[in-house]
Amino acid sequence: MHIRNRRAFVSGALFLIVAIAYLSIGWDYDPGSAARMGPGYFPRMLGSLLVLLGLAIMIGAIRPGATEEGLDGWDLKSLAWITGSILLFAFLLNAAGLVVALVGLLFVASLASREFTWRGAIVTVIALTALAVLAFYYGLGLQFDLLPSFV
Structure with missing residues (x-):
């Protein structure tokens, strides 16, 4: 696997890290339902969306048509x-x-x-x-x- 766009790949990985944090924090809370949301509904929904977004960004960074881009240092x-x-x-x-x-x-x-x-x-x-x-x-x-x- 060749990472063509390192900046996008690291961004996707950060989305995954935040998603895992949201999912782990909200896992023990009752999610309820869409009509009657519980305290765990929002963390699970947000975590799930961030997982999808992070994976999409990471996949885009390794696809053959991705722009070659390095990772700059911290400002x-x-x-x-x-x-x-x-x-x-x-x-x-x-x-x-x-x-x-x-x-x-x-x-x-x-x-x-x-x-x-x-x-x-x-x-x-x-x-x-x-x-x-x-x-x-x-x-x-x-x-x-x-x-x-x-x-």
Whole structure:
């Protein structure tokens, strides 16, 4: 077996690893049925879909017509920006509210991009913050403060 596209193959393998984690975590929970879902339904469905997706990606990486592509090294700077943005969001969510936490998350995460521009970051922050507030606060009714309590 010759792996032609190493990047795709490793991506497929990561999907399989996450799928196995979801399946193993949710295996002991009652799946219920599609009409009456139990706590194990979502982990099993998501795990099954990730298995299929991972296998499809891995098979595509070894097929004869696949593009030859190597595996690049880790971009530790971008990884640090993304990880930092998630930690900042977790810290700010209860202390400063959903809007401030999302703005912080999106600005810091956008610094990880090689194509970063302030204009693009501002447009992205406005659009995604509005979408997230509409979906999670108003649509799903999640109990987060929108803004800091001192405002």
